[in-house]
Amino acid sequence: MLKGAVAGRYSTALYDLATEANEVDRIEEEIKAIAAAVEENVTLKQVLFHPQITVTDKKELLEAVFKDKVLPLTSNFLALLIDRRRETFLQDIVDEFVRLANKDRNIVQARIVSALELIDDEKRDIELLLTKITGQKVQSSFVVEPSLVGGVLVHIGDKVIDGSIKARLDTMRESLRRIS
Helix, strand or coil, X not given: CHHHHHHHHHHHHXXXXXXXXXXXXXXXXXXXXXXXXXXXXXXXXXXXXXXXXXXXHHHHXXXXXXXXXXXXXXXXXXXXXXXXXXXXXXXXXXXXXHHHHHHHCCEEEEEEEECCCCCHHHHHHHHHHHHHHHCCEEEEEEEXXXXXXXXXXXXXXXXXXXXXXXXXXXXXXXXXHHHC
16 A cells, blocks of 8 residues: 555656656656666665665765766655655656656556467557557557466456456356356
């Protein structure tokens, strides 16, 4: 609960400021790069997330690593997260910021899970169908999950479209259990 509330509040504030400054795209790229750097660099992550390292030391570290690479708005936002001890929520804030930006761009994220690797024509057909269904541009990520047996499972936001053979077999199994 706290994670979602914190991510929502901070990402909305940053998004509003980025919109005012007409820098949404750049700030999005900057915070995504920062979150990726924190995730990839174990030492940076340990220092940034360690509760006994002082706020001042954390801010100095970020200043040294990202100085002259990000806008002052991004730098100030990172400092605010550290001041408020919310740095552990960085990735959640980034994810929510991207969702807000994509909402304004009329883009929806879709995660498509299939039993087998899909060919490019199948991927394109699924994306076109999802664009038609949602009325929005679809950015898709494709994942292979052999346990589905066949078909596809589509996640769009908080909605799930389950067209997998596994789901049909599970439904059939449950129906047979009720009969016997």
